[in-house]
Amino acid sequence: MRVLEGRWKLVLLFHLFGGKVLRFSELERQTPGISQKMLIQQLRQLEADGIVRRVVYQQIPPKVEYSLTEWGQALCPALDALVTWVESKPAGLENATDDN
């Protein structure tokens, strides 16, 4: 499970949800606040763990596409369930995330 730890892992996975294929710059744009360093780092870890596939197009300008592996696709039901969960959040229970 350690595999999913990391500040941006889940966010990135959500973006690749449902067999989507995204370029580096697209992921960057869709993930406000992330730096290139963190983006590549988290992607590389996901790749090393066999969740994300990285395809390089040898050309100028460079082009790299990221997508979920089969094993990564298998995460979709879980991600789905998580979305359902956060959307079911009762009111009055906002951000207690602060004081910890």
Place this chain on the structure above:
Amino acid sequence: MRVLEGRWKLVLLFHLFGGKVLRFSELERQTPGISQKMLIQQLRQLEADGIVRRVVYQQIPPKVEYSLTEWGQALCPALDALVTWVESKPAGLENATDDN
């Protein structure tokens, strides 16, 4: 989603899966490697985020029980899906978790 971040959060949630009610010492025993500090810290954060309920029995010796709130119970499908996912892990893809 930050709510689920933390070295032991998911592990603890798995233990409270399905409406189970556990005492502090029970959680400690079922979670090898955790220290009392981390145990109480992660529990407190989960409590502050409305996922876990903490019930204190005013008596000697002390007794404290932890369980999932309704909003916490709603996580079960997601946890279930995660279990299914890890169990579907293909062979030959063991621990790349090391070199990151």
Place this chain on the structure above:
DNA sequence: CCGTATCCGGGGCGATACTG
């Protein structure tokens, strides 16, 4: 039994600058 209080090291994470 159920916590609190401290100390401490490693690394996660961000900001910034540079490259093919």
Place this chain on the structure above:
DNA sequence: CAGTATCGCCCCGGATACGG
């Protein structure tokens, strides 16, 4: 466009000791 390379803070997490 898609990355490396550095620097540094902060805080997460482990170890240990103590208290009601």
